[in-house]
Amino acid sequence: MPVRRLSEFVQALRGAGLRISPDEATQGMDAAALVGYQGRQRFHDALAMTLVKREDDRPAFEETFARFFAVTSGVASAAPQDSAMPAPVGDAGEGDEGLAGDGVESDAADLTTQTPAELDQRLAEAAAQMDFTQMEVITQQGLYTRRLLMNMGMGAVDDRILQLDQGDAPGQARAEMLRQWRREVREQAAGHVRRQFLLHGAGKGRALREQTMRAVPFRHLREFQEVKTLVRRMARRLASLHQRRMKKSRRGMLDARRTLVASIRHDGVPARLHWRQRPVQKSRVMVICDVSSSVSDAARFLLQFLYAMNDVLPRVRSFAFASRFDEISEDFQRYSPDVAVGRVLDRLSGSGTDYGEMFADFWRRCERELDSHTTVIILGDARNNYLPEGAEVLQQIRRRVKQVWWLNPEARSRWNSGDAVMDRYLPHCRLARQCASLDNLERIVDSLLKGLN
Amino acid sequence: MKTRIDSVEDIIRSFSEQGYICSERIALAVYLAAQLHKPVLVEGPPGVGKTELAKAAAAFLEAPLIRLQCYEGLDESRALYEWKYGKQLLYTQLLRDKLGGMLADTDSLEASMDRLGDLGEAFYSETFLEPRPLLHALRSEEPAVLLIDEIDKADQEFEAFLLELLSDFQISIPELGTVKARHQPLVLLTSNDQRELSDALKRRCLHLYIPYPEAELEVQIVAARVPDLDARLREQLVAFIQYLREQDMKKLPAISETLDWARALVLLHADSLEQEQVADTLNLVLKTEQDVTLARELLPAWLRKLGKR
Numbered sequence: 001m002p003v004r005r006l007s008e009f010v011q012a013l014r015g016a017g018l019r020i021s022p023d024e025a026t027q028g029m030d031a032a033a034l035v036g037y038q039g040r041q042r043f044h045d046a047l048a049m050t051l052v053k054r055e056d057d058r059p060a061f062e063e064t065f066a067r068f069f070a071v072t073s074g075v076a077s078a079a080p081q082d083s084a085m086p087a088p089v090g091d092a093g094e095g096d097e098g099l100a101g102d103g104v105e106s107d108a109a110d111l112t113t114q115t116p117a118e119l120d121q122r123l124a125e126a127a128a129q130m131d132f133t134q135m136e137v138i139t140q141q142g143l144y145t146r147r148l149l150m151n152m153g154m155g156a157v158d159d160r161i162l163q164l165d166q167g168d169a170p171g172q173a174r175a176e177m178l179r180q181w182r183r184e185v186r187e188q189a190a191g192h193v194r195r196q197f198l199l200h201g202a203g204k205g206r207a208l209r210e211q212t213m214r215a216v217p218f219r220h221l222r223e224f225q226e227v228k229t230l231v232r233r234m235a236r237r238l239a240s241l242h243q244r245r246m247k248k249s250r251r252g253m254l255d256a257r258r259t260l261v262a263s264i265r266h267d268g269v270p271a272r273l274h275w276r277q278r279p280v281q282k283s284r285v286m287v288i289c290d291v292s293s294s295v296s297d298a299a300r301f302l303l304q305f306l307y308a309m310n311d312v313l314p315r316v317r318s319f320a321f322a323s324r325f326d327e328i329s330e331d332f333q334r335y336s337p338d339v340a341v342g343r344v345l346d347r348l349s350g351s352g353t354d355y356g357e358m359f360a361d362f363w364r365r366c367e368r369e370l371d372s373h374t375t376v377i378i379l380g381d382a383r384n385n386y387l388p389e390g391a392e393v394l395q396q397i398r399r400r401v402k403q404v405w406w407l408n409p410e411a412r413s414r415w416n417s418g419d420a421v422m423d424r425y426l427p428h429c430r431l432a433r434q435c436a437s438l439d440n441l442e443r444i445v446d447s448l449l450k451g452l453n
Numbered sequence: 454m455k456t457r458i459d460s461v462e463d464i465i466r467s468f469s470e471q472g473y474i475c476s477e478r479i480a481l482a483v484y485l486a487a488q489l490h491k492p493v494l495v496e497g498p499p500g501v502g503k504t505e506l507a508k509a510a511a512a513f514l515e516a517p518l519i520r521l522q523c524y525e526g527l528d529e530s531r532a533l534y535e536w537k538y539g540k541q542l543l544y545t546q547l548l549r550d551k552l553g554g555m556l557a558d559t560d561s562l563e564a565s566m567d568r569l570g571d572l573g574e575a576f577y578s579e580t581f582l583e584p585r586p587l588l589h590a591l592r593s594e595e596p597a598v599l600l601i602d603e604i605d606k607a608d609q610e611f612e613a614f615l616l617e618l619l620s621d622f623q624i625s626i627p628e629l630g631t632v633k634a635r636h637q638p639l640v641l642l643t644s645n646d647q648r649e650l651s652d653a654l655k656r657r658c659l660h661l662y663i664p665y666p667e668a669e670l671e672v673q674i675v676a677a678r679v680p681d682l683d684a685r686l687r688e689q690l691v692a693f694i695q696y697l698r699e700q701d702m703k704k705l706p707a708i709s710e711t712l713d714w715a716r717a718l719v720l721l722h723a724d725s726l727e728q729e730q731v732a733d734t735l736n737l738v739l740k741t742e743q744d745v746t747l748a749r750e751l752l753p754a755w756l757r758k759l760g761k762r
Binding site: 019021023024027030031034035041042045046048049050052053054055058236239240265266267269271272334 | 461477478481482484485488489491494496538539541542546609649651652655656658659660661662701703
């Protein structure tokens with residue numbers, strides 16, 4: 001096969017969000033050449049093994065594979081002649097129809113009498129005149145399909161159908177036949193456009209969408225499907241960044257005692273040096289999230305982010321409150337973040353947040369665990385429904401722990417509007433930031449990690 | 454080592470003769486790895502036979518298996534090579550007089566240095582080199598199967614260190630220069646996904662994910678490994694394990710646990726999954742108290758449902 005076909009497939013995969021290096025692409029081709037193209041399953045497996053390196057990417061691969069190798073009839077169709085185009089219909093009624101000889105008819109007949117292979121050729125020619133690289137969003141596909149059909153000369157057929165519809169019964173029957181034929185051709189054209197979109201549009205659109213996703217407020221993020229992947233990727237990037245930093249700070253002091261003891265074996269020559277072990281990292285993060293309706297979107301992403309980073313942030317305890325307050329660490333340990341967030345919202349959601357009561361409850365539960373290695377992060381809008389603020393409890397907490405951070409999903413200008421009482425809490429927070437988009441969130445977690453190590 | 458592998462079927466057949474029943478995908482991975490000379494990164498939940506795969510592959514290829522178990526803090530001196538410091542010191546001690554004699558007739562410091570220099574790299578030669586698994590694999594007289602087990606447990610630096618080995622089958626040792634593999638080994642890396650591996654590593658490897666087996670395959674595995682178990686009980690047992698995997702367990706039972714349980718049931722002369730026996734031996738399958746309790750609660754209903762069918 002057609003190395004070209006395979007490299008188009010790799011292109012399509014890249015469009016679907018997989019990161020495939022040229023070397024991997026070559027591997028994929030070698031593997032495909034080795035197993036042959038007869039067994040579809042084996043061909044599929046060989047490509048999967050060489051091109052998909054992460055289980056998260058598998059669904060995208062499966063989808064692309066199915067779509068890509070279904071458009072032309074199957075993997076085995078190395079020969080381009082094996083076309084899915086409909087059989088010619090135009091020559092059927094030339095003689096016995098009164099309308100024959102009409103100028104419009106001849107144009108339409110020109111197209112409808114072509115064999116599938118010729119039609120394929122025509123489609124390819126028409127497509128070659130168009131510039132598909134400008135496609136950016138999926139909804140443009142319809143437009144491009146129509147344009148492609150027009151370029152093929154389908155306009156004449158449309159006119160012919162309209163004309164036949166006006167006529168007698170046999171004419172209408174023939175119109176029906178032509179319509180069916182047109183549907184099939186259109187499907188082929190649409191398939192072609194879809195493939196072109198995968199090649200050119202999807203990748204570009206994705207970069208654009210990613211940029212948007214990072215900047216829009218959390219509550220609009222639901223409209224994007226890929227946001228989960230993006231969050232995971234951002235978290236992974238941050239995690240690997242800080243992992244290295246953690247390792248760097250590990251090196252350091254020579255352990256003189258152990259080096260001396262070990263050197264006795266070698267007649268006092270310190271043949272091997274021993275280094276003092278890095279003390280176990282004790283920092284602990286406690287997150288308290290407001291999950292009432294106004295803030296729950298931000299909470300969802302903050303928690304997803306934090307738990308996606310358990311490589312570098314092993315000791316996270318999380319709490320949530322809306323009308324009730326409860327620990328939710330267990331949910332996140334047992335379930336994937338999406339599921340866990342859903343469960344927590346089911347259990348605790350409601351309105352009527354009472355920050356004062358929440359602080360008191362948190363103090364009761366965790367007083368003993370608060371120490372100078374603990375960072376407490378509070379995510380909330382500080383809208384207290386005019387209840388007692390409980391700022392003195394927050395002060396108590398602050399005295400016990402290393403630092404208290406406050407993340408507010410609202411803009412700074414609204415921090416004290418209405419029933420919000422941020423200014424009562426601010427004096428007790430080492431840091432208070434707006435946390436309204438993924439970009440904000442990334443920056444916050446980054447500085448959190450920097451502070452911890 | 455076998456140099457010719459005829460087909461994927463060949464591998465499946467040989468594996469099953471050894472009692473390693475595998476899906477076609479697994480065999481295909483071994484086939485591609487051997488033909489394309491690429492390492493394979495094997496991922497999957499614990500206990501699905503990742504390490505066993507390396508053993509089976511070694512037996513199939515009639516090659517020695519060299520195993521490197523990774524752990525946190527693993528470094529080059531444990532994985533690749535080390536100088537035998539003790540031996541070096543001992544030699545210098547023993548040879549002290551000899552060296553003294555050799556240097557006796559030199560009159561200046563420079564001359565002594567020159568003469569010592571003439572000794573060449575005597576103290577950093579093969580004699581004092583302690584090869585570790587990776588170097589063994591590279592210098593092995595016949596092509597070997599190299600298993601780098603649980604790579605996710607090693608540090609990231611170690612991963613980076615492996616890259617040269619994985620892409621070019623060579624490794625640079627400062628004192629000796631670059632060591633190239635005499636024969637390219639078949640490299641298998643396993644990972645439990647404890648930590649995300651770097652893209653650079655993944656890029657150099659074929660990727661194989663081994664999931665928990667389908668019921669049909671698992672029945673075959675049990676049949677091959679515990680042939681004494683009654684066929685009907687085998688089906689029951691596998692069906693129950695498969696059912697457990699769908700439950701909300703802390704640690705899901707893997708193939709190795711299925712096999713342990715099957716063996717226990719053979720010892721107990723069980724002929725069906727009767728309640729007491731199952732309940733008593735459940736701790737072979739499930740490793741936390743919570744899970745065992747949950748499974749105990751689920752079991753009666755499951756058995757009833759089975760009875761009805």
